[in-house]
Amino acid sequence: MIVHLLWHIAHHNEAGENGATVHLDGETVHIDEQDGDDVKLLGVYSTAGKAEKRMRLARLLPGFADEPDCFVLDAYTLDEDEWPDGHTRS
Numbered sequence: 001m002i003v004h005l006l007w008h009i010a011h012h013n014e015a016g017e018n019g020a021t022v023h024l025d026g027e028t029v030h031i032d033e034q035d036g037d038d039v040k041l042l043g044v045y046s047t048a049g050k051a052e053k054r055m056r057l058a059r060l061l062p063g064f065a066d067e068p069d070c071f072v073l074d075a076y077t078l079d080e081d082e083w084p085d086g087h088t089r090s
Helices: 048-058
Strands: 004-010 039-047 069-079
Touching: 004 048, 039 048, 039 069
Parallel strands: none
Antiparallel strands: 004 039, 004 069
16 A cells, blocks of 8 residues: 655755755755754645645645745555665765
8 A cells, every 4th residue: 555645844954055045956855854954744645636635735824835845745655664774874
């Protein structure tokens, strides 16, 4: 079973030139929690369509409306390990 996680990133980073906040890396939402970005999980949905509906509604709400392009929708297979071999810091 595939589930769809919907995230919103409130950017507070200083990753850009002259300490400017970076919202996007090309077409990908920039995420750097160590530099102050606030990542919120809005929900886990059974279909991408339900997650997209929630995203459209969230874009009208305080906080989320300030950064309407900073949502991330990821699909995951239920009961499947995502980091089976651990991780290293880069």
